[in-house]
Amino acid sequence: MDDIILENLSKDFGSFRAVDNVNLVIKSGELFSFLGPSGCGKTTLLRMIAGFELPSSGAVRLGSKDISDLPPYKREVNTIFQNYSLFPHMTLFDNVAFGLKVKRIHKKEIRDRVYEMLNLVKMADQAGKYPNQISGGQKQRIAIARALINKPSVLLLDEPLAALDLKLRQHMLIELMNIHDAVGITFIYVTHDQSEAMSISDRLAVMNQGQIVQSGPPDDIYERPASIFSAYFIGETNFISGVVTAVHEDYLELDCQDGSDKSFSIDSSFQSAPEPGSRITLSLRPEKIAIARNKPRYQEDINMLKGQIEDILYLGTHTQYIVRVGKLKFRVFSQHKRVYFDDKALDWEDNVWLFWHDTDTWVVDMAGDETPDADLNESGNLQRYVKRGKS
Amino acid sequence: MKLNSAKFYKGMNLTIFSLMMVFLYIPILILIIFSFNDARIITGWQGFTFKYYIQLFQNATIGEAFRNTMLIAGLSTLISTTLGILTALGLENKRFSGRKGIIGLIYIPLMIPDILMGVSLALLFNFTRVNTGMFTVLIAHITFCVSYTVIVIQSRLEGFDYSLVEAAQDLGAKPSYIFWKIKFPLMMPGIIAAALLAFTLSIDDFIITFFTSGRGFDTLPIYVEGTIRRGTITTINSLSTLMIAFTLFLVIVTKRIRKIIVSAL
Amino acid sequence: MQSTLQSRQDRRRNLSSWLLSLPTLIWLTCFFLIPYLIVVIYSFLSPDIYDVKFEVSLDAYRQIFSGDYLRPFLLSFRLAIYTTLLCILLGFPVAYFIARSKEKTRNLLLIFIIIPFWTNLIIRIFSWRIFLAYNGVMNDTLINLGIISQPLEILRTDLAVILVMVYVYLPYMILPLYSVLEKLDFTLLNAAMDLGANEVKAFFRITLPLAVEGIFAGTLLVFIPALGAYLIPQLVGNQQSLYVGQVITYKIKNIPRNWPMASALSLTLLLLVAILLLLMYGLYRRHQKRSQWQ
Numbered sequence: 035m036d037d038i039i040l041e042n043l044s045k046d047f048g049s050f051r052a053v054d055n056v057n058l059v060i061k062s063g064e065l066f067s068f069l070g071p072s073g074c075g076k077t078t079l080l081r082m083i084a085g086f087e088l089p090s091s092g093a094v095r096l097g098s099k100d101i102s103d104l105p106p107y108k109r110e111v112n113t114i115f116q117n118y119s120l121f122p123h124m125t126l127f128d129n130v131a132f133g134l135k136v137k138r139i140h141k142k143e144i145r146d147r148v149y150e151m152l153n154l155v156k157m158a159d160q161a162g163k164y165p166n167q168i169s170g171g172q173k174q175r176i177a178i179a180r181a182l183i184n185k186p187s188v189l190l191l192d193e194p195l196a197a198l199d200l201k202l203r204q205h206m207l208i209e210l211m212n213i214h215d216a217v218g219i220t221f222i223y224v225t226h227d228q229s230e231a232m233s234i235s236d237r238l239a240v241m242n243q244g245q246i247v248q249s250g251p252p253d254d255i256y257e258r259p260a261s262i263f264s265a266y267f268i269g270e271t272n273f274i275s276g277v278v279t280a281v282h283e284d285y286l287e288l289d290c291q292d293g294s295d296k297s298f299s300i301d302s303s304f305q306s307a308p309e310p311g312s313r314i315t316l317s318l319r320p321e322k323i324a325i326a327r328n329k330p331r332y333q334e335d336i337n338m339l340k341g342q343i344e345d346i347l348y349l350g351t352h353t354q355y356i357v358r359v360g361k362l363k364f365r366v367f368s369q370h371k372r373v374y375f376d377d378k379a380l381d382w383e384d385n386v387w388l389f390w391h392d393t394d395t396w397v398v399d400m401a402g403d404e405t406p407d408a409d410l411n412e413s414g415n416l417q418r419y420v421k422r423g424k425s
Numbered sequence: 426m427k428l429n430s431a432k433f434y435k436g437m438n439l440t441i442f443s444l445m446m447v448f449l450y451i452p453i454l455i456l457i458i459f460s461f462n463d464a465r466i467i468t469g470w471q472g473f474t475f476k477y478y479i480q481l482f483q484n485a486t487i488g489e490a491f492r493n494t495m496l497i498a499g500l501s502t503l504i505s506t507t508l509g510i511l512t513a514l515g516l517e518n519k520r521f522s523g524r525k526g527i528i529g530l531i532y533i534p535l536m537i538p539d540i541l542m543g544v545s546l547a548l549l550f551n552f553t554r555v556n557t558g559m560f561t562v563l564i565a566h567i568t569f570c571v572s573y574t575v576i577v578i579q580s581r582l583e584g585f586d587y588s589l590v591e592a593a594q595d596l597g598a599k600p601s602y603i604f605w606k607i608k609f610p611l612m613m614p615g616i617i618a619a620a621l622l623a624f625t626l627s628i629d630d631f632i633i634t635f636f637t638s639g640r641g642f643d644t645l646p647i648y649v650e651g652t653i654r655r656g657t658i659t660t661i662n663s664l665s666t667l668m669i670a671f672t673l674f675l676v677i678v679t680k681r682i683r684k685i686i687v688s689a690l
Numbered sequence: 691m692q693s694t695l696q697s698r699q700d701r702r703r704n705l706s707s708w709l710l711s712l713p714t715l716i717w718l719t720c721f722f723l724i725p726y727l728i729v730v731i732y733s734f735l736s737p738d739i740y741d742v743k744f745e746v747s748l749d750a751y752r753q754i755f756s757g758d759y760l761r762p763f764l765l766s767f768r769l770a771i772y773t774t775l776l777c778i779l780l781g782f783p784v785a786y787f788i789a790r791s792k793e794k795t796r797n798l799l800l801i802f803i804i805i806p807f808w809t810n811l812i813i814r815i816f817s818w819r820i821f822l823a824y825n826g827v828m829n830d831t832l833i834n835l836g837i838i839s840q841p842l843e844i845l846r847t848d849l850a851v852i853l854v855m856v857y858v859y860l861p862y863m864i865l866p867l868y869s870v871l872e873k874l875d876f877t878l879l880n881a882a883m884d885l886g887a888n889e890v891k892a893f894f895r896i897t898l899p900l901a902v903e904g905i906f907a908g909t910l911l912v913f914i915p916a917l918g919a920y921l922i923p924q925l926v927g928n929q930q931s932l933y934v935g936q937v938i939t940y941k942i943k944n945i946p947r948n949w950p951m952a953s954a955l956s957l958t959l960l961l962l963v964a965i966l967l968l969l970m971y972g973l974y975r976r977h978q979k980r981s982q983w984q
Contacts, residue, residue, distance in 0.1 A: 084595060085594070085595075086591055086594075088695040088696045088699055089695065090695075090696060102695070103695050105594065106591070106594040106595050107594045107595070107596075107597045107598055107599055111595075112595055112596065113591075113592070113595045115588050115591070115592055117588065119586070119588040119589050119591070119592035120592075121589060121592075121593075121607060122589075122611070123610050123611060132593070132596050132598070133596035133597050136596060136597045136598045136599075136602060137597060180596065181595075181596075184596060184597065434889055435790075437783075438783050438786060438787040438790070439787065441780070441783040441784065441787070442783070442784055442787045442788075442799075445780065445784050445860075446802065448857070449802075449803070449806045449857070449860070450806065451821065452814070452817035452818050452820070452821045452857075453806060453809065453813075453814070453817050455817060455820055455821055455827050456813070456816070456817040456820060459820065508713055508714045508717065509714075511710045511711070511713055511714065512710065512711050512713075512714040514710050515706075515707040515708070515709070515710030515711035515712075516707070516711065517707075518703050518704070518706075518707040520700065520703075520704070521703075521704055521707040521708075521711075522704055522708075523707070523708060523711060523715075524707075527711050527714070527715060530715070530718050530719075530722075530723075531714070531718070533722075534718075534722055536910070536914060536963070536967060537914070537918075537960065537963060538914060538915050538917055538918025538919075538935075538959065538963065539915065539918060540918040540920055540935050540938060540939070540956075541918060541956050541959065541960060542722070542725075544729065544938060544942060544952060544953070544956045545722075545725030545726050545728065545729050545956070546721065546725055547942060548725060548728045548729055548732055548949065548953065549721070549724065549725040549728055551741070551742070551949075552728050552731075552732075564721055565721075567717070567721075568717070568718070568721040568722060571714055571717065571718070575714065625808060628810070629810055629811055631811060631812060631921055632920055632921060635939075635943075636942065636943075645810075646810060646811070646812050649810075649812045649813070649816070650812050650921070650925075653812070653816055653819070653925065654925075661816065665810075665813040665816060665817070668809065668810050668813055669809050669813065672805065672808045672809050672810075673805065675808065676801065676804070676805060676808060
């Protein structure tokens with residue numbers, strides 16, 4: 035089976051650039067997701083792979099074959115549409131059999147293969163029904179059967195779970211993963227829901243404004259975001275900006291303003307050494323921060339900050355604290371373990387210490403182009419603050 | 426207080442509606458009743474009889490006029506509906522360069538009194554030295570039906586779920602296969618509506634047929650008008666009653682047909 | 691920066707649209723546009739008893755401009771106005787009544803309105819002839835009931851023409867009105883009455899403005915055909931006052947023929963219709979601008 039190669043792929047609609055110079059290799063057999071906010075170009079990208087849009091420039095290749103201008107019916111690619119698009123005037127059997135009937139396969143073989151597929155998706159007893167007689171989840175399964183029966187090299191899924199309710203979504207997610215394991219072909223998944231993308235993918239690509247911001251395995255993207263957008267879009271994070279005061283072998287020192295006249299200094303590991311004096315931004319995930327009333331013992335590689343609790347949100351599995359340090363706000367997740375550093379639970383307006391390991395921060399911006407404001411740590415619109423960097 | 430005035434207005438509307446029903450149906454009912462009247466002219470009731478119905482069926486000219494009407498209606502429906510399908514498909518493409526012009530061309534005949542179309546066609550056939558008869562009538566009927574069929578089919582096509590076409594393409598179907606197996610079946614309700622409309626317009630037409638039929642070719646409306654003008658109206662009542670029955674039949678049938686189609690989908 | 695792949699596909703789609711529309715395009719050009727061209731040509735020719743002489747003559751237009759044919763046009767105009775107004779006055783309550791009825795009854799009521807509409811035009815006219823005749827049913831009944839002593843001579847008058855015109859064209863007004871009224875949110879009326887307006891005020895300030903679109907559509911379907919009416923005036927009208935439709939038809943069908951005259955009259959009628967359409971379009975646009983809040 036072949037890899038999918040996207041080469042300098044772009045798509046313009048008039049003066050609007052929907053997909054901007056995308057270069058990517060999707061390995062055969064992978065479950066690969068495109069994740070991004072609405073309008074980021076992920077659906078357009080998918081449609082170009084399927085053949086419903088023609089690239090404005092660049093190419094789509096399946097292995098060594100350039101399929102960029104092949105019509106959809108000539109590509110070995112099948113799509114699961116967002117609203118399933120089952121043919122309303124045909125039975126479920128005929129819907130699933132459609133791809134085979136087009137190829138004029140023998141009636142008996144069609145029958146066998148259709149029932150094989152229906153059994154795979156556990157809908158064999160409903161073969162005679164019509165699409166308007168079954169539920170959303172069942173339509174989803176028929177759509178899968180209809181696509182997979184053609185033994186495509188690649189299966190494209192366009193927000194397939196968007197129309198389902200939460201519990202069903204969770205269930206179908208696992209079903210999709212099982213089907214992927216069973217069938218073994220490449221799945222390309224498009225969604226705006228990060229938990230879907232993270233749980234299901236072997237690798238994923240984060241998209242924004244037509245470009246791929248970062249691609250890689252889910253844990254890579256989560257723990258080591260390549261840009262402010264990646265860090266912000268996936269999960270929650272705290273941004274810390276400051277000026278580099280010293281660069282050592284395996285850590286740097288950062289001097290940060292806390293919004294009032296005070297400043298504090300923290301250490302951080304780094305991917306590549308920045309220039310002393312340059313302005314950089316770090317990302318620090320809330321679950322990496324520990325919170326306590328008493329100042330912890332000094333340790334060489336632990337950062338400590340003093341602040342005041344402004345807000346407490348009880349979320350069942352953990353509690354979210356908003357802690358004010360000067361004018362900055364830090365989001366902290368604290369799981370409910372029986373082992374506390376103190377005996378008493380934390381309350382509003384308590385003075386607390388935040389501490390974390392200096393390898394838990396990750397440099398997300400070195401160029402200083404993208405400088406999140408102090409306000410960024412509140413729930414704000416990222417687009418306002420992030421300018422297009424050069425990458 | 427409010428309730429009373431609301432009832433008053435409702436009552437007034439109901440009265441007007443009932444009067445309207447009387448207005449609409451009395452002449453027709455009289456017609457039907459008098460078709461069974463045993464009298465040569467319409468003066469008072471002179472006994473119940475079927476004889477004018479029998480005379481009707483024995484009348485060869487009426488039979489011929491009827492056949493002509495059906496022939497023209499059938500052919501013009503077929504052709505104008507086909508033209509309607511083709512054009513509606515062509516107009517689907519919103520960025521089609523000729524779209525505005527062609528839509529305009531199709532709407533204009535609907536905005537002009539029938540008589541002008543009759544006159545213009547009569548002059549056309551005169552100018553081109555074509556003899557008036559079945560073909561000229563057929564051409565005329567197709568001409569005035571095609572605007573209607575295009576509009577009916579096109580408006581049904583507006584709400585068409587295009588993702589079904591994409592799904593079919595995705596599954597390997599070529600455009601021609603998609604048309605016959607996906608598009609055409611789903612267009613069927615619109616096509617049937619258009620065909621029924623064209624059929625009705627065709628069997629009903631007088632003025633355009635009047636100008637394009639010449640001597641030898643009569644349709645039912647032409648025949649009836651001529652008979653009324655000449656005054657020999659004995660069988661017209663019966664004919665009219667039968668035509669009314671036919672209309673009722675069509676109305677019931679269309680409802681049935683629509684139900685069948687909807688459930689078949 | 692458009693790619694060549696996309697523009698190639700666009701051009702292909704455009705071409706196939708042209709091909710699909712071509713048959714109808716050709717048909718309408720040959721049998722709709724060109725005939726009118728011929729009408730224009732013929733209007734400048736000379737009449738002959740059976741046919742047309744290909745000698746240029748402006749006689750037809752001269753006669754029209756000197757006002758010889760003013761009367762038919764005025765009569766037709768008057769007929770169209772009366773018919774349209776009566777259709778609006780009578781049709782609106784009916785459409786309103788149906789729109790306000792329960793969903794289930796609505797369809798039934800509509801069918802009742804449509805059945806006469808589907809009945810053949812000539813039959814409907816004929817039925818009125820029977821009804822209105824000097825010794826017809828209406829007169830017989832009225833005399834028997836003692837309401838009148840002498841039969842009314844309604845047939846063969848302008849009154850009969852208007853009556854039958856309204857009868858025939860009423861559904862064309864009711865249906866567009868109904869389709870607009872059906873979409874009306876009647877809770878708006880309740881809101882208005884809550885704010886102090888009585889039924890009449892609420893009607894004139896709320897219902898009517900929103901129904902104007904329906905009135906426009908209905909007028910289009912009634913007024914313009916009424917201008918060119920032939921059959922109804924011919925069968926129930928007074929042979930002394932001829933309407934435009936009749937004049938044109940006589941000039942085409944009756945011997946001696948005068949096709950140039952008929953052509954010129956047709957073009958004049960066409961011009962009138964065009965002017966009316968432009969007027970209505972202008973009014974419609976003004977109405978749309980005023981109600982941009984919709």
